[in-house]
Amino acid sequence: MEEMKEKVLDMxxxxxxxxxxxxxxxVLQELIEEAQNLxxxxxxxxxxxxxxxxxx
Numbered sequence: 753m754e755e756m757k758e759k760v761l762d763m764x765x766x767x768x769x770x771x772x773x774x775x776x777x778x779v780l781q782e783l784i785e786e787a788q789n790l791x792x793x794x795x796x797x798x799x800x801x802x803x804x805x806x807x808x
Contacts (some may be wrong), residue, residue, distance in 0.1 A: 764783070768776045 764780070767779050767783075771779060
């Protein structure tokens with residue numbers, strides 16, 4: 753998990769470095785929205801899996 757986090761942070765730093773501040777801000781805002789969507793999906797999956805464990 754730590755390796756994946758480092759890769760993502762490296763990619764984010766490259767995005768910021770390769771864009772103007774305004775463009776980087778826009779791209780980062782889009783990434784934040786996608787990360788929130790991913791978090792929501794993870795929470796739904798976690799909830800679904802927790803129900804499977806309760807049945808055992």
